[in-house]
Amino acid sequence: MENSLNLQDLRKRLKHLITVKAFQFSEEPVFRLVHGGLSCFYFNCKKVTLDPEGQYLIGHIIYEMIQATEARAIGGLTLGADPIALSVSYTSWLRGRPIRAFVVRKEPKEHGTMSQIEGNLQPGDKVVVVDDVITTGGSTIKAIKACRTAGLEVIKVVALVDREEMNGRGNIMELVADVEPIFTRTEIMDYYRSLSK
Numbered sequence: 001m002e003n004s005l006n007l008q009d010l011r012k013r014l015k016h017l018i019t020v021k022a023f024q025f026s027e028e029p030v031f032r033l034v035h036g037g038l039s040c041f042y043f044n045c046k047k048v049t050l051d052p053e054g055q056y057l058i059g060h061i062i063y064e065m066i067q068a069t070e071a072r073a074i075g076g077l078t079l080g081a082d083p084i085a086l087s088v089s090y091t092s093w094l095r096g097r098p099i100r101a102f103v104v105r106k107e108p109k110e111h112g113t114m115s116q117i118e119g120n121l122q123p124g125d126k127v128v129v130v131d132d133v134i135t136t137g138g139s140t141i142k143a144i145k146a147c148r149t150a151g152l153e154v155i156k157v158v159a160l161v162d163r164e165e166m167n168g169r170g171n172i173m174e175l176v177a178d179v180e181p182i183f184t185r186t187e188i189m190d191y192y193r194s195l196s197k
Contacts, residue, residue: 007064014048014057015183018161019191021047021054035136035166041185045132045160049083058084059091061182062158066128067097069155073127075102075119077143080132084160088130102127104143116146123151134159134181137171144175161185 024031024042031042048054062084066074075085082103089101102119109115121127127147131140144154154176162169162181172179 007061010057010061011182014054014061015188015191017048017051017054017057018043018045018183019188019195021051023188023192025189025192033135035138037166039163039165041163041189043133043161043163043188045080046083049080049087049132049160055083055087055090058160059087062088062130063091063095063099065158065180065182066099066156067092067095069128070126071099071128071155072125073100073102073119073121073152074130075104075117075127075143076130077104077139077146078106080139081130081143084130084132099128104146106142115150117150117152121150121152124153126153126155128156128158129154129176130157131159132161134162134168134172134179136166137168140168140172141175144172156180158182161188 022043022045026040029038029040031039033039049058074088075081085101089099092099100120102117102121105116129140129143140157147154156178157172157176159181162184164185169179
């Protein structure tokens with residue numbers, strides 16, 4: 001893939017990868033989600049976030065979304081956020097505006113510093129929280145609260161996909177006003193249907 005591709009081209013390619021590699025659809029609700037409910041839609045974005053091309057695309061797209069902010073670091077709840085944050089951090093170094101990556105553990109360590117966040121961060125740092133998929137917003141909210149406990153200022157949330165259900169985006173916006181998905185479920189579903197025509 002050429003570095004000369006513009007952002008619109010990168011987004012089109014990422015939409016295609018998510019749709020063909022990470023998205024499943026059923027007319028009947030057969031996919032059990034983390035919150036226990038059933039859905040007609042399922043996203044396993046790790047098939048894209050752990051893919052070399054996916055990392056290239058995600059790194060450049062999210063970097064463009066946050067590079068004008070004052071963010072010093074990017075991260076979120078392990079495991080969904082890890083490859084996203086690392087892709088963006090690596091890209092930021094190549095682009096000359098380094099943004100550090102961090103990992104939010106699901107629970108604080110039980111030894112050493114007892115920290116819940118791993119990374120080169122200082123209290124007061126402005127950070128972006130990322131996630132692969134927003135459903136209820138629970139994992140993103142857990143990451144935001146851990147960041148605040150560590151003295152970090154969460155200035156933006158970015159997700160690969162907003163499932164547009166369970167008021168996930170709205171739940172997150174109660175804590176952070178700037179919540180931006182790269183794609184919505186509607187966009188992915190529309191593209192999915194266009195491929196099957």
